[in-house]
Amino acid sequence: MTWLVTGGAGYIGAHVVRALAAAGLDSVVIDDVSSGHRSFVPDGIPFVRGTILDRELVERTLREHRATGVIHVAGFKYAGVSVQRPLHTYAQNVEGTRVVLEAMAAADVTNLVFSSSAAVYGTPDVPLVTEDLPKRPASPYGESKLIGEWLIADQARATADSDAPLRHTSLRYFNVVGSADPAVYDTSPHNLFPIVFEALLAGRTPRINGDDYDTPDGTNVRDYVHVGDIAAAHAVAARRLEAGDRLEPAYNLGSQNGLSVREIMDAMARVTGIAFTPEIAPRRPGDPDRIVATGELAARDLEWRNRHTVDEMVRTGWEARRAARAR
Structure with missing residues (x-):
């Protein structure tokens, strides 16, 4: 059982790869190293250099490694810069997520852990942010992550009665x-x-x-949350989806x-x-x-x-x- 980690050469993604290994789960990485680093990927982990916007590459990687699921960490993560570069942000985060979902459907891969963001909430005026709080993103980055969650939910509904229903969860976190x-x-x-x-x-x-x-x-x-704790939660989510357990659509890692x-x-x-x-x-x-x-x-x-x-x-x-x- 292998999990494809998109963005697995990045700061968070590389930690997710290590957390999967610690949980006894194999992984393969796709990363264009635009902000990640090839050296962050541990020796022995298959590495595919390329963009998630390349559907054929994503699908081929899923098939060749017989992937059981995807942990989708890849994305343009700079909220402030996204205000100046909204089109780039949407291309990477919205179109990228759509392409990953399309490749998963073509390869009959049905488990997805989505690295979302607490930026979907914007600037809520409450002491503690809960998952059911209204979503009011304040940047194109936050909007792109929310749209990504919508795309995943729509695909799950569309495939619910099929032989390969999409099973998923999104993890939201801040710093x-x-x-x-x-x-x-x-x-x-x-x-x-x-x-x-x-x-x-x-x-x-x-x-x-x-x-x-x-x-x-x-x-x-x-x-502020430690990257090791964040990565471990991704691995647990992957393990539970793989086991057929039911998870909530989204979780705050607060x-x-x-x-x-x-x-x-x-x-x-x-x-x-x-x-x-x-x-x-x-x-x-x-x-x-x-x-x-x-x-x-x-x-x-x-x-x-x-x-x-x-x-x-x-x-x-x-x-x-x-x-x-x-x-």
Whole structure:
């Protein structure tokens, strides 16, 4: 039994590949390495270099490896940049998902775990985001992930009475951080952890965008979850779909409590041993005070839980980044 991991050479996808191996599940990777890295794919894992927009390639890979399912992680994940590049975002995330579904149908592959995003909710004004909250995405990226969920649900309905009904679930999460393998680290130029790491390595002072939010310490609160925990939930979802278990259409992989940007900065100084006082910059337009999701449904069905403290999140990410620098 083999699972195709689209985007398996990326930061999250490469961790998913490792989590599948730990769960005793084989995998094959498709990635165009536009933002991923071939070196992130472990030795012995079949790697196909190409785009998910190539339906023939996706279908051929599914057939050649006798795939039992797909974990669809590939996509353009930069919410801010998606505002400037909406057509590119839709091509990668909406058309890409449609092509994957079409290839799956042609190859009679019926299990799908979709890497969605809590960006589908936009900026909800509630203490905890639950799965049934109205969806109001605030960027083309969030919209593209929501449309991807719609495409999957529509295909499931269309195939429900067929010999090969689509069985699926979508996993929504916010800020994925840390590392579960020193060979893999977050290379995004837009995420908080790598931004701070790069500043510290370059001798610059990290900055906080706004300290006058309606939160206990004045900095905004976000949902930070460890990439190893995220990857493990994907593997559990795959195993359960493969076993024929029924899963919910979507799950939040949330921290329940959240962390403020200042708490992250304090942990950065504490763990790295580099003392600094963050510079305070103006607020970014549209940044809400707090966005945190509950993970109760995922805890019930996907063995989801936060296994890492904030210091462990920082330490594992920092060690992986420094290991990469030393290579």
